[in-house]
Amino acid sequence: MFKRLLFKGLLFKGLKATSTSTYLLLVACLLTSPAGAVSEPVKTPQFERLLSLVNQRLQLMEDVAAYKYANQIAIENRQRETVVLASAMASARQLPLDPATLEPFFRLQIEMAKKIQKSWIASWQAQGIAPVSQTLRADLKTQIRPALLALGAQMVEQLPPALLELKTLDSFTQALEKVEATLTVPFVTPQMQRELLQSLLQIRQLAPREMNVLAKILHSGVLRVGTTGDYPPFSFIDQPSGEYSGIDIDLARHLAASLGVELQLVSTSWPHLMADLAANKYDVGMSGISRTLLRQRTAFFSSGYSSGGKTPIARCDAVSDLNSLAKIDQSSVRVIVNPGGTNEKFVREHIRHAHITVYPDNTRIFNQLIDGHADVMITDAIEVKLQHRLHPQLCATMPGELFTHVEKAYLMPQDIALKQYVDAWLGEQKQSGELSKAFSRYLDL
Numbered sequence: 001m002f003k004r005l006l007f008k009g010l011l012f013k014g015l016k017a018t019s020t021s022t023y024l025l026l027v028a029c030l031l032t033s034p035a036g037a038v039s040e041p042v043k044t045p046q047f048e049r050l051l052s053l054v055n056q057r058l059q060l061m062e063d064v065a066a067y068k069y070a071n072q073i074a075i076e077n078r079q080r081e082t083v084v085l086a087s088a089m090a091s092a093r094q095l096p097l098d099p100a101t102l103e104p105f106f107r108l109q110i111e112m113a114k115k116i117q118k119s120w121i122a123s124w125q126a127q128g129i130a131p132v133s134q135t136l137r138a139d140l141k142t143q144i145r146p147a148l149l150a151l152g153a154q155m156v157e158q159l160p161p162a163l164l165e166l167k168t169l170d171s172f173t174q175a176l177e178k179v180e181a182t183l184t185v186p187f188v189t190p191q192m193q194r195e196l197l198q199s200l201l202q203i204r205q206l207a208p209r210e211m212n213v214l215a216k217i218l219h220s221g222v223l224r225v226g227t228t229g230d231y232p233p234f235s236f237i238d239q240p241s242g243e244y245s246g247i248d249i250d251l252a253r254h255l256a257a258s259l260g261v262e263l264q265l266v267s268t269s270w271p272h273l274m275a276d277l278a279a280n281k282y283d284v285g286m287s288g289i290s291r292t293l294l295r296q297r298t299a300f301f302s303s304g305y306s307s308g309g310k311t312p313i314a315r316c317d318a319v320s321d322l323n324s325l326a327k328i329d330q331s332s333v334r335v336i337v338n339p340g341g342t343n344e345k346f347v348r349e350h351i352r353h354a355h356i357t358v359y360p361d362n363t364r365i366f367n368q369l370i371d372g373h374a375d376v377m378i379t380d381a382i383e384v385k386l387q388h389r390l391h392p393q394l395c396a397t398m399p400g401e402l403f404t405h406v407e408k409a410y411l412m413p414q415d416i417a418l419k420q421y422v423d424a425w426l427g428e429q430k431q432s433g434e435l436s437k438a439f440s441r442y443l444d445l
Contacts, residue, residue: 047169050155050162051182054109054196057151058185060144061113065120067140070131075117079427081110086424088152089417090214090259095160098204099212099417105199112192119187163203172197213415217283223256226268226282226411230338230362233386233442234288234408239363247438248286254434255284258425270362271340274298277411284422285411288380290342295411300419302410302426305435308381309402310346313388315369316395322376323397329354336374338362343379346404369394378403386443 068075088106089099138144169175179193217223227248229237235246244265256263266282277285277299291301314322322328328335333354337347347356357374359365366387368374376397384396410426412418429435 046158046161046165047175048178048182050158051179053151053155053158055183055185057109057148057155058112058116058183058188060148060151061116061185062120063138063144064113064140064148065117067138067144068117069121069124072131075114075121079431083424083428085110086421087149088156090218090421095156096206096215097159097163098206099215101202101204105196105203108195108199112188112196115192116185116187159203163200163205166200172201175201212417213283213413214417214421217259217261217418221261222264223252223259223261223284224264224266224282225252225256226266226273226276226285227252227287228269228273228362229267229287230269231288231383233382233439235286236363247442248288250438250441251429251435252284252286254429255286255422255425258428259421269340270338270344273340273411277413280413283412283418288382288408289411290380290406291409292342292345292406298414300412300414300416302412302419302422304407304409305426305430306382306408306439307405308408309404309406310343310378311381311384311402312376312378312397313366313369313384313394314376314397315372316393318375319395319397325350325403328376328378328397331355334373334375336365336368336377338365338379342406343377347378350403366391366394380406382443389444 065075067073085103085106089103166175169178176194176197179197180190183193183196227235227244229235229244231246233246234248235244237244249265252265253263266276268276268282268285268287273285273289274295276282288306289295289301291304295301312322312328322333327333329351331353334357335347335351335354336357336359337344339358339360344358357368359368359374365377369377370391370393381396381402387394388396410422412422426435429438
């Protein structure tokens with residue numbers, strides 16, 4: 001058995017670490033053969049096959065516990081649990097099953113896994129077995145977790161036929177007997193076995209029309225990202241080639257890759273941003289979109305990934321004349337703004353006396369300042385910083401000061417499944433450093 005070959009030798013007998021190739025061969029054997037099989041797999045009923053996959057996954061908790069014990073790592077890792085649950089749910093949502101009734105099945109396995117890990121460590125401590133050197137173990141990240149993920153993927157595929165067969169069993173008692181006979185991992189209690197069966201019995205099948213947005217994305221194999229293409233550094237389009245680039249374009253590619261689907265960029269605009277979402281023209285809006293209460297009434301936002309606020313930009317020779325809102329809001333001042341977004345909303349609410357020009361081309365609006373056709377624009381601080389780098393003749397008139405505080409976030413329909421997935425993915429981007437790298441590529445921070 002995989003864990004017997006690996007950690008009984010490594011943790012307790014002090015043998016040299018198993019080579020990666022040997023380890024992967026063991027994993028391959030584990031994932032392709034039923035327990036104890038040495039030849040062609042015997043045909044197993046669908047429900048029992050699902051239970052066997054659950055059992056194999058729980059068996060690996062001894063290996064996880066050994067790694068954590070040897071490296072003095074806490075069993076509890078809430079952030080990792082969130083990612084694991086989101087990943088499992090994302091895979092499972094390809095199935096016509098109700099996510100709300102499916103989640104307890106995956107969440108219960110996480111809790112069972114933690115209890116088993118704790119029990120193994122308590123057992124070793126009671127026996128006086130000390131943790132071994134870090135070199136005498138398989139790697140959790142590169143070896144054990146891939147095996148767990150592979151088993152999880154097989155489990156998801158096995159769910160529909162297993163649930164169909166489960167419904168044909170005569171009684172709860174008959175089903176429980178199969179669970180008890182299959183879940184044989186040490187420290188799995190009768191209560192755990194009963195709760196696992198109950199969680200399976202509660203899963204409800206969906207009609208096609210009930211599929212959520214995330215399920216439809218996975219089913220279609222395409223993630224449609226709405227973007228304006230006129231807001232550097234987040235999203236901008238090269239007119240001659242028609243190619244998009246920017247922080248959010250790079251991150252959109254990462255998001256699609258995490259889902260295992262193709263990316264389709266859908267052109268939208270600030271005036272039509274919410275209407276296009278309501279009309280199902282795109283799945284996720286990624287274009288440096290500010291989270292507002294008005295937008296939140298009819299849509300969901302991800303957690304924030306950039307914070308800032310509104311601040312003015314003008315020609316550098318006019319900074320002293322435009323370094324406060326009171327100086328800007330004068331009848332002699334020409335304020336320019338792009339239509340339909342939070343910039344125009346701020347200007348309409350706070351500018352009473354200055355002349356307001358709504359300029360429709362956001363890609364050339366800063367040239368209007370440079371050429372003297374307008375005096376000042378109020379926009380997001382991050383855009384002010386970028387435009388100063390691109391056009392040194394333009395400066396922030398109130399450097400370090402913000403009129404408002406806003407967060408950039410990703411816009412979605414009111415589908416909790418999609419939001420949870422995007423939040424989990426975004427958390428990984430932050431933790432891995434990919435988010436900061438995306439900003440650095442375009443802002444040279």
